[in-house]
Amino acid sequence: MTITVRDVLGLPELQRGDPVVLSDRRLDDVIRWVHVGDVPDLSGLLTGGELILTTGASLANWPQRYLQGLSSSGAVGVVVELGASVPTLPGAVTRLARDADLALIVLRRSVRFVDVTEAVHRRLVAEQYEAVAFDRLVHETFTELSMNRASVVEVVAAAARMLDEPVVLEDLSHQVLTSSIAPHADTAITLDDWERRSRRNTDGRAGTEPWVWSTVGPRGEAWGRVIVPRNPIQRDRTVRVLERAGVALALNRMIERDRTSLHQRAQSGLIDDVVDRRVTTESEIAARAHALGLARARRYWPVVIRVDSTTPDGDPLAAQRRSAQLLDAVSHTVRSGGHTGLFTVRPPGDIHAVVALRPARGQDPESTLTSLADHLHEAVARTAGDTRCTVAVGEPDGGLVPAIRALADAAHVAEVAGAMSGRRRPFYRASDTRLRGLVAVLKDDPRVQAFAESELRRILTEAPEHLELLRNHVQLNGNKAAVAQRMHISRPALYKRLRAVEDILEVDLSDPESLLSLSVATMIYDVGRAARADGERTIGPAAASPPPRSR
CATH class of the missing domain: 1.10.10.2840 (PucR C-terminal helix-turn-helix domain)
Structure with a gap:
């Protein structure tokens, strides 16, 4: 909280002096301190931002010199108490104060200056103490998160709670890795058209939104930004929190140097949220998905890639490395074909994907799926060697949420088709497995x-x-x-x-x-x-x- 000249004017301790504003300059400027003095030249005693309390002797005798000295020293205004020694001020004082860009207030009754200074300084010190206490809270919170190896989601959520503002973590491609939206904000609105808006807010150009952000990652190796995507009430405090959150996120990234990218974790987290029904609003799910790079489409296709296991039983690290390699290969293949998708890994190593197809000119979805499946088989063969790969495709139902939930059905088709013998297809649908597929599973x-x-x-x-x-x-x-x-x-x-x-x-x-x-x-x-x-x-x-x- 800051204190302005107008705030001081409203204090009961000053109101008892029946104040009258002669110059309304700088009434809304923030003051740094209150100083009492009657000497003709205060310029050597001030550092800027002070409000001066005086009985008016110097102002009455040398008004121009006195006011110019205050103005050159950075003072914001003067409060003059009229009394027996100085019953009135020269007529030119008001004009001189305005010319010097200073607030000028006259007290027609006597007040105790000590009461005024005590009231103001109490508020100033309380504000400074609150700032110190908040900085300590920020330091302790993010230090504890770093020591406990908190996840990226937990760090971003802590920053959002501390600021009571929406906080978004994005990568260098302006894809949202995770976000924590305050209760009074709307996720769909916050993340709508995110990539375009974020690109406009990278260099502070005129006309852009008043976002606040901090770079994440060591100098020269930055990998993202943590952002409050609007103009916060307390901007300085927001900057401090985002800087500490950025440090905690950078430490998290250094600790968790594995093959699974943050972007893929964010995609997996969205799929988990939909499958487990933690998020059910179509607009919010769509906003998060599009912010993660999934293109808008009329239909989304649930796709499951099942690869026969080639890792020894009881070796979870080898299985994890293999799954990460397959996930990278599948996502790269989909993107190389001009398509977009959300990807995740499911036991026992299946790759689940929700794909927005981008057919070539004159190509129907069936041909596009066949071509994509052929390339997926080739990618899996390059990654996992000579192992059997089964691609299953669920039926699109228009919306993104039904497509994500249809992944379970596509996984069943992949399991059934993988157990079937005979000539292999590029991809399977439920109609391709029927009773023989069920028998193969059982x-x-x-x-x-x-x-x-x-x-x-x-x-x-x-x-x-x-x-x-x-x-x-x-x-x-x-x-x-x-x-x-x-x-x-x-x-x-x-x-x-x-x-x-x-x-x-x-x-x-x-x-x-x-x-x-x-x-x-x-x-x-x-x-x-x-x-x-x-x-x-x-x-x-x-x-x-x-x-x-x-x-």
Whole structure:
């Protein structure tokens, strides 16, 4: 809090003197101190910003010299107490005070100057003490945060609480890394069109918004700015807090030198907030996403990239490094294609992304997705070596929030498609996996295996040569003509063999429920056998069991 000449004029201690303002110059100037003096020349005793209390002897005798001396010394005004020694002032005093740009106040009744000076100095000292106490609080708060290795989010939130202002941390590309918006502010409004507004507020050009900021990072190696994106009430205090917050953020960055960038952490944090429903307002979510670099689009595509694990079990550091490398590769590939997105890593190492596509001229979304998926496969192969990669794409539902929440469905599709055998697609949708995909996921479940075993046990043990016939019969939904054509056998021969299968299994192959059960059972059997074959190829002949010795 500051004290002006007008504030002093309103003090009860001065009001008792029935003050009259003769010169209204500098009434709203801040005073630094109150000084009492009657000598003709006070210039050697003042340092600037003082309000002078006097009985008026020197002012009455040498008005021009007295006022010019005060003005040249930086004083802001004079309070004159009229009394027996000086009942009136010369008529030219008012004009001289205005010409000297000084406030001039006359007291028509006597007051105790000591009461006035005590009241003013008490407020000035209280203000200085408050400033010292606040500086101590700032120092202790950010020192404790640094010692406790507080996160970037915690440091920014502490600055916002201390100032009761919105605080934003951005990188050198003017992308928002994190923000803490005060309760009385609106996130969507604060972050709206952030990149353009921030670029305009980097050099203090005329016409820009009155932001306050501090650079973050060592001199010559700055990596961001911490900003209050408006004109705060107490600008000096805001500068001090942002400077200390910048130091704490720089220390945090030095401590956490890992492969995951702050920008990617901010994107992951936004996705977490939406998935966990900590933030539900579409406008706020969209503002944060666009501030993080996601382009505005009519549709957003949920994309999940699943890569088979190549790291040893029980090595979390290797898994973390691998995930960070894949995240960098995926985000770089998306941006290289002219698209934008939000990216995060989910166990067991899947890369989740919400992508705003930018199709090439004349290219439809399907072709764009195919091209992007092909490039993602290439990027993963360069990063993780010869490992199988599955790309799953969810259905866009227009808004950003539905796209983020649809990542869970896309992850399920990636899991199912990754377990399927056969010819690989550039990317999968839910319609591409269907029942076979579900069976591929559940193939190792003992209950599923028990079901398939109970349905097929007798034909596998007594007549395995009929399994191919059964497989074709259920795949073609019991269409005997189609089965005979596929297997290149005559109708009579087919009927005879089908009756044999019915006798072995003790079922009616024309019954829809029996046909469905056998269809699922053969699918489970085939998926399991394909998985075992893949495992043997992965292990290689050197690790296979040796043949039994001849006796």
